[in-house]
Amino acid sequence: QAKDSGRGTRLFYAPGMEGQPALLLRQEHLLREAVEQQSFELHYQPQVEVASGRLRGLEALVRWQHPEQGLVGPDAFIGLAESRGLITHIGRWVLRRACRQMRTWHDAGLPRVPVAVNLSAIEFRQRDVVGDIAQVLRESGLAPQFLEVEITESVLMHDVEGTRATLAALQTLGVAVTVDDFGTGYSSLAYLKRYPLDKIKVDRSFVMDTPNDAGDVAIVTAVVQLARGLQLRSVAEGVETDEQMALLRRLGCDLAQGFGVSRPLPAVQIQAWMQSLPAS
Numbered sequence: 001q002a003k004d005s006g007r008g009t010r011l012f013y014a015p016g017m018e019g020q021p022a023l024l025l026r027q028e029h030l031l032r033e034a035v036e037q038q039s040f041e042l043h044y045q046p047q048v049e050v051a052s053g054r055l056r057g058l059e060a061l062v063r064w065q066h067p068e069q070g071l072v073g074p075d076a077f078i079g080l081a082e083s084r085g086l087i088t089h090i091g092r093w094v095l096r097r098a099c100r101q102m103r104t105w106h107d108a109g110l111p112r113v114p115v116a117v118n119l120s121a122i123e124f125r126q127r128d129v130v131g132d133i134a135q136v137l138r139e140s141g142l143a144p145q146f147l148e149v150e151i152t153e154s155v156l157m158h159d160v161e162g163t164r165a166t167l168a169a170l171q172t173l174g175v176a177v178t179v180d181d182f183g184t185g186y187s188s189l190a191y192l193k194r195y196p197l198d199k200i201k202v203d204r205s206f207v208m209d210t211p212n213d214a215g216d217v218a219i220v221t222a223v224v225q226l227a228r229g230l231q232l233r234s235v236a237e238g239v240e241t242d243e244q245m246a247l248l249r250r251l252g253c254d255l256a257q258g259f260g261v262s263r264p265l266p267a268v269q270i271q272a273w274m275q276s277l278p279a280s
């Protein structure tokens with residue numbers, strides 16, 4: 001449901017909250033407080049090269065330190081944040097935190113890989129979003145080639161001229177752009193060649209039942225080939241098993257991300273994970 005049109009319309013109530021405006025209002029109040037107090041946390045999930053297993057990047061994924069519910073995942077609050085005008089504040093925090101963290105890790109001698117940050121459609125449409133990103137990069141001292149942004153297909157469908165301008169400005173700045181959750185939206189393939197993009201991320205729902213489901217294998221194969229033909233890099237998300245990884249290797253998929261490599265982990269733990277990697 002919510003997935004179909006991308007992050008912009010993700011349902012904003014936690015399960016059980018349907019038709020309970022009081023609970024929703026309270027959640028909104030708590031989220032506003034969280035924005036003021038910066039009660040969020042980033043977890044990081046590695047992205048590896050399929051052919052070599054080498055670390056090639058990290059995706060930053062936000063969590064809310066909820067005063068009653070513990071650590072809450074983005075699917076339970078991003079929609080609320082979007083509909084209540086809070087997403088740009090949260091997004092700003094995420095961007096700053098991710099860039100600073102990456103700079104700190106690079107300075108500490110950890111692998112010099114980029115960090116990917118998810119942008120909701122609302123953030124992408126923000127006035128001077130590229131200027132904001134450039135400013136965060138300057139402040140954090142992270143070079144633009146170490147930042148990537150992930151957007152959904154729905155972003156590509158609307159306001160073609162504005163989208164092209166923003167993507168071109170990101171390219172000029174040196175920030176790479178990934179189309180996230182590819183295949184779940186309604187965008188036409190024509191958009192892929194029309195815009196300056198860097199990666200296509202095959203949605204987890206297509207990877208999940210490979211290699212057993214022949215239809216899903218066909219879809220993943222097609223997306224990997226499409227990416228190659230357009231000179232974009234392909235990324236598979238939600239890779240959990242060795243069999244899935246073997247399939248991706250056969251297909252020539254460039255990058256993989258998923259629990260099979262590592263779950264998203266808090267900074268301290270992903271740092272330990274990176275330190276445990278064989279020296280390159």
Ligand code: C2E
Nearest residue numbers: 061062073074075094118119120238239240258259260264
């Ligand atoms: P996404 O960008 O597609 O991120 C991948 C999601 O899949 C993450 O869920 C991750 O934990 C999960 N995942 C990764 N590998 C596996 C796997 O092997 N198996 C399974 N079952 N799941 C896997 P998470 O962290 O709950 O994030 C959900 C979505 O929330 C993200 O999907 C992204 O669209 C959005 N999101 C996350 N952080 C941010 C943010 O800072 N800003 C915005 N606007 N959206 C965010």
Ligand code: MG
Nearest residue numbers: 059118150180
């Ligand atoms: Mg993503």
Ligand code: MG
Nearest residue numbers: 180181201237
């Ligand atoms: Mg994704």
Ligand code: MG
Nearest residue numbers: 181203204237
């Ligand atoms: Mg996804």
